[in-house]
Amino acid sequence: MNGENQQSYSSEIVLQNYLLQNIPISSAMGIQVEKASPQQIILSAPLSNNINHKKTVFGGSLHAVATLACWSLIHVNLSQLCLDDFQIVITNSEIAYLAPVASDFKAECHMIEPSLWNRFVKMLQKKGKSRLTLQAKIWQGTQLCVDYSGVFAAIEAE
Amino acid sequence: MNGENQQSYSSEIVLQNYLLQNIPISSAMGIQVEKASPQQIILSAPLSNNINHKKTVFGGSLHAVATLACWSLIHVNLSQLCLDDFQIVITNSEIAYLAPVASDFKAECHMIEPSLWNRFVKMLQKKGKSRLTLQAKIWQGTQLCVDYSGVFAAIEAE
Numbered sequence: 001m002n003g004e005n006q007q008s009y010s011s012e013i014v015l016q017n018y019l020l021q022n023i024p025i026s027s028a029m030g031i032q033v034e035k036a037s038p039q040q041i042i043l044s045a046p047l048s049n050n051i052n053h054k055k056t057v058f059g060g061s062l063h064a065v066a067t068l069a070c071w072s073l074i075h076v077n078l079s080q081l082c083l084d085d086f087q088i089v090i091t092n093s094e095i096a097y098l099a100p101v102a103s104d105f106k107a108e109c110h111m112i113e114p115s116l117w118n119r120f121v122k123m124l125q126k127k128g129k130s131r132l133t134l135q136a137k138i139w140q141g142t143q144l145c146v147d148y149s150g151v152f153a154a155i156e157a158e
Numbered sequence: 159m160n161g162e163n164q165q166s167y168s169s170e171i172v173l174q175n176y177l178l179q180n181i182p183i184s185s186a187m188g189i190q191v192e193k194a195s196p197q198q199i200i201l202s203a204p205l206s207n208n209i210n211h212k213k214t215v216f217g218g219s220l221h222a223v224a225t226l227a228c229w230s231l232i233h234v235n236l237s238q239l240c241l242d243d244f245q246i247v248i249t250n251s252e253i254a255y256l257a258p259v260a261s262d263f264k265a266e267c268h269m270i271e272p273s274l275w276n277r278f279v280k281m282l283q284k285k286g287k288s289r290l291t292l293q294a295k296i297w298q299g300t301q302l303c304v305d306y307s308g309v310f311a312a313i314e315a316e
Contacts, residue, residue, distance in 0.1 A: 018211075022210060022211035023209070023210050023211065023216050024207065024209065025183075025186060025187060025207060025208055025216055025218070025219055028183060028186035028187075028207075029183060029186075049182065049183060049186075050183055051181070051182065052180060052181050053176075053180035053181065053245075054245060054247070058181050058183055058222070059225055059247075059248040059251075060183070060218070060221060060222025060223075060225045060226065061183055061222070063218060063221050063222065063225075063251075064216070064218025064219070064221065064222060065218075067217055067218045067221075068218065087211075087212060089212070089217075089255070089258070090217040090255055091254070091255055092252070092253060092254040092255060093217075093221075093252070093253055094250070094251070094252045095250060095251055096249070096250040097247070097248055097249055097250060100247070
């Protein structure tokens, strides 16, 4: 295992432990951190924990895992910048359920354009608070099933 | 206990059992059916099961309980009309987190105007599918904390 993989492996464990310890419902949903790099978060969850009356994944679980993927991307990036004294909260979100999810699933959130991220961090350092919009998607093969967009605020902890 | 209360009591138990049996994550979230009439659904959930890193309720749980409140209102009304052979699915939603929720909480969904509901049912009976927008709200005292809107589709079961 080279150094990069070692670091990447550790990031997943650190995030997994953070979620399990701080947000217990993520444990009940069976969330696993598949990838936790500053560029991309992938969270997976099993159908069984999140099944609904149609034997597909409950829409509330899809939304929750998408929310956590986006939240985690900001969390991982701010940690890397040693900006751990900011709290990240969700202010609003939209979600489109485009197709049912009938198996275990993964929510993916990718880093936005550097110019948008840099503006977010600059505002955070200058004003002590800042907002950012992130997207998360859930695919089944080539079918986009869930399209999520959330607005997150980072606020200096009191 | 008079007849009306007896009926109301039964409706809550029936819905509670349906949610627990069909959507197991609702059990992990500790959801209780407080009211299940055709005019109003109230679902409650404890802070402890749904707590986050800020010791307030995780946004994903707030969204999930709001979704289930709206879904349940359609479910209860279609059951009363003996239209049980329609599946109710969520197609998209928006949520605004206006203030943090720092205690046990309740999500409330009220019946919409009769003209809108009647149009929904008429279309369902004529076309075998129909859509409806419902709102759910979560209050803490007089403070509106969560404002949720979801679009639901009812589709004739195959």
